[in-house]
Amino acid sequence: MSKNEFIDGIHNYCDRWCEHCDYTRVCRVFYDTEKDRRRHERRGEDPASLDIAMKDVGRNLAKAHRLLARFAKREGVSLDDLAKEGAADRSWRVRPKRQDRPLIKQADKLMLGCRDLLDAMRPQFGDEADGVNQRAGFMDVSGEADSLNRVRGAFEMICWDHMLIAVKLRRALEGVAEAEQDDEDMRDLHAYDSAGSAAVVRRSLQRTQAALQIIYDWDETLRDRVIDLLVTAERLLRGIESRIPDCATFTFPPPVRPWLEDEEGEGEGGGEPGRGRLN
């Protein structure tokens, strides 16, 4: 993979579910993570251990600092002076605007409700899977197995998305505030980042709704709970589309960014819409 084949910033607007991603080949984060994993395995280290993960984080931060120092030197900027100014100036610490707090509350409500639903599903799913396994020895259970596989897919989807939605929504709303507060030449960048983060929220909400529908059909004892979550997800979806309308047209992989096109005379690769996984 040559450096030029990576899509710049693709990892900022994905769901970080690399096992299911169609774009690993053009993702710098995936490339670096895999390289680290292979290095640890060669050394007999466990790449999943916390200790090793923290060492990787430390090494990546040191690398980022070296790059920043090199850039600052080239531009004649003192990082020490910048750090002092930054510590004294609190104006850059942007929070979502007050009017956006209801959306954040909805996302937190959805996150907690999904967590409770997953807790309620675990024992029921386990009992049903045991029953199918026992019957598999003397009868055809392929229909039941297919149905359980769909439920398992829905369970995994909600597991993955319920935290992501809350985190990415905050990022999207901080971007709105930054676009309003920052200098004019930074506004496009903040608006782009906000739309990209909101697009992740939008896709995850749509997948969550599809997954909830599967769970609704699977177990009628969970239906009241599921309906509440569907209502919350729909409110959130309408809220984010109304607050950040560009999220509806922000494709994945991310579209060409106009300021890079201007600087480099070409874009970073086009976008075909991301594919869903609940089939």
Ligand code: SF4
């Ligand atoms: S773009 Fe794909 S491969 Fe890269 S971090 Fe996101 S999910 Fe993983």
